[in-house]
Structures are given as structure tokens and as C-alpha cells.
Amino acid sequence: MGRPRSFDTDQAIDKAMQVFWTHGYEGASLPDLLDGMGLTRGSLYKAFTDKKTLFLKVLDHYEGKAVQAGVTLLTDPAIPNGADRILTMFTNSYRAVTHGDRRGCLLCTAAAGPSMYDDDIAEAVSAGLGAMRNGIDEALKASPKHEHMSDEARGALADMLIAQYMGLRTMARARLDEETLENVVRSVRALLS
Amino acid sequence: MGRPRSFDTDQAIDKAMQVFWTHGYEGASLPDLLDGMGLTRGSLYKAFTDKKTLFLKVLDHYEGKAVQAGVTLLTDPAIPNGADRILTMFTNSYRAVTHGDRRGCLLCTAAAGPSMYDDDIAEAVSAGLGAMRNGIDEALKASPKHEHMSDEARGALADMLIAQYMGLRTMARARLDEETLENVVRSVRALLS
DNA sequence: AACATTAGGAACCGATCAGTACAAAACACG
């Protein structure tokens, strides 16, 4: 009953994600969001309560999309060597930059920004990063060079690789040379193989 | 001639650095800065032109202080093995967190934030990170395990370690478990030794 | 002591911020 919503909620969240991805949480103004999502204030607040709630939904959406894509890659049995999966993930991040996408990783940007003072955002970011970490850990289990490590040491290596990933993505956002980014990937390759 | 300034410029910049360090560039409001610096609008704008100029001066100050301290450590002949110097740098970052300092690295926060859209800030951030990178490279030259690497490979490893460092510092800001941070340091130790 | 010059401080500026109120519009259901 009542007037039906004229837009698809999930699509709207996806568009909001694009805006937050490029501008960051604090940098994305409401007009930016309304413009990018193609709807007006009334509709946005009726559907998403407020900016922060929308951002949390966006983070959730990002987890279900970008993060999930990463985890899928990291556990992809079609790439038998897990180290190759991890390396593909790093290479993809590098490729994004050479293809003109310097937005980096939404989670990493949020980690450096609002995670500092907002508990809910910090938790959501941690969850997303944790999911990727576990994906890396799984991939390491399928790596001949690492499969014989202790659970503890392998987990620690996964933590290190997540930090490495965050650094690479943040470097991209900071507009560092493509050569530098390539060097990072190259050294990760040397480390893993 | 004229009335002399009643505050020390360098001290004021140092205080401004503290404010930007915790709140980030965009997150630090003018009242935040005035409060932290202990002066009024008139004085601030007379001495530092505007917020962005002040931030650039702060970045410069950060380079001359925090970055320089890092480079000094990385080239400290008192620690004969360069790998140990690098490891000390990572350990220090971890220690900062266990001592209650979760602000991370000002350069890394700026890298994820305003570097995206402001050329001047991006350049200053790049310069600071580059200085640290070179410090790491120097340290690697003094590491028995790495001193025989080609210049190219060693430089690439330095780039990787800077990314690693950025990731660790960003993780701290995102309030990840101390255990996770410790794991990162542990794995870096395993990598370098 | 008079004057030029600069700093300090508070009031003020338009712009923009996130968020709200409310009336008009569009549908579902009876």
C-alpha cells in the first residue's frame, strides 16, 4: 500500500558507493550523493535515514561486491597455486591504476579516515579487511611454499599481506608513480614465489 | 618594525601538526586548530595565509621532524645491520599503538585523503614518503642479506617496505587488534632476516 | 613623543553542511 518507490534501493546504494569511493566519507557532500544517486533529499532520508547509515549500507554493499570478488579470487581453485591468486589480487590493484582508476580501496580510505572516531564504521571496516585476510590465509594454504607453515605463522603472513595490500591501495590514491606501484607488486611476487 | 609576534611560529606549527595528526586535514576544523594552537583567527591568517598553506607548512614540519627521525634511524651506523634498523622502525610503529597512540602516520592519512584531489598536498606527501623510501634503501645496503641485490631489485624492495609501512600505520588508525599489528611486524622480521 | 607598521581579537561574511517539515503526487486497496 502507498506510493511505490521509484528507484531500486540496491542500485542507489551502488551509486552511492561510487561517490563515497572517489570522495571518501567526509569528502562526499549530500549534494554529491544526491547527484550521483539521482534522487532528492526527501527520498534519500526516507530510504536511508542519514548519511552515516547510508555509508554503513555502502560498506556492506562493498563487502558483498568488491571484497567478495577478492575472496572469490583468493579461493579460486582454477588457479591451483594460492600464491598466484594473491599475486593476481595485487596485480589487479596495479592494473586498476594503469587503467585510470586511482580511487584505491574504499575500506582503506575509510580506515585512514572516519574509522578513527566512529565505532560503527571502524567495526565494518575491520570486518571487511578481516574477510580479505582470511581469503589470503586460505590462498596461502594452497601455496606449495607456504602450506607447511604453522597456522600461527601463516596467519601472521596473511596479516602482513593485508597491510601490504592496504599500503599499495593507499599509494595509488596518493598518486605515486606507476613505477613505484609496479615495484611493490614485483617485490611481493619475489616474496611469495 | 611593528608589533612583534607574541608566539613562536615553529611551536605553533608543531601544535597545528598535532591537531592535523589526530583529526586529518579535512577533519580538523578551524576552531580545532585555533584551540590547539592557542591563538585567534586574526593571528593564524596573518601568519599562515589559510588552512591549506598551514597544512603544507605542517607537512614540511613533519618531514623535518618525524620523517627525519625515521631516516636518521634508518641510516644509524650504531645499528650495524640495516635490516635491524628497518625492523626497529616497524617495531616503533607497533609500540606507538601499545602506548596508546593510534594516530598512525600523518603522511599516510593525507595520502588516503586530500592527496586525491590536491596537487600540492600530493606532492608534499610523495616527497615525504620518498625520503623514507630512500632511507629504507640505504638501510638495505647495510643489510648482509640484501647488500648484494641489484640497485633495481633493492629499490623495488624499498618501495614494497614503504607500502608495508603505510599499511601498518593505516591499520593502527583503523583500530585493528594489537595482535594483528604484532603479526605484521613479526612477518616483516621473518621476511628481512 | 609622534608616527609607521604590524599583531591581536572579535564581530561578521556568504557559503555550505547535514538534516527536517510539509505539501503535492502517485500508487494500493476497498
Next chain:
DNA sequence: CGTGTTTTGTACTGATCGGTTCCTAATGTT
């Protein structure tokens, strides 16, 4: 076809943003 319910769009809110104006206070110079 009417009625109730929800969305939509717009006008508006108070707060805050970074920045300016302008007057006064404090100094160096002559």
C-alpha cells in the same frame, strides 16, 4: 472512484565551515 498510505520534491532550519574586516594594542623607528 474514492480513501488511506507512502514517496517525492522543495523550501527551510540551525549549525558550522573557511575566510575577511576592522578596530585596537603593541612595538620599532625617528
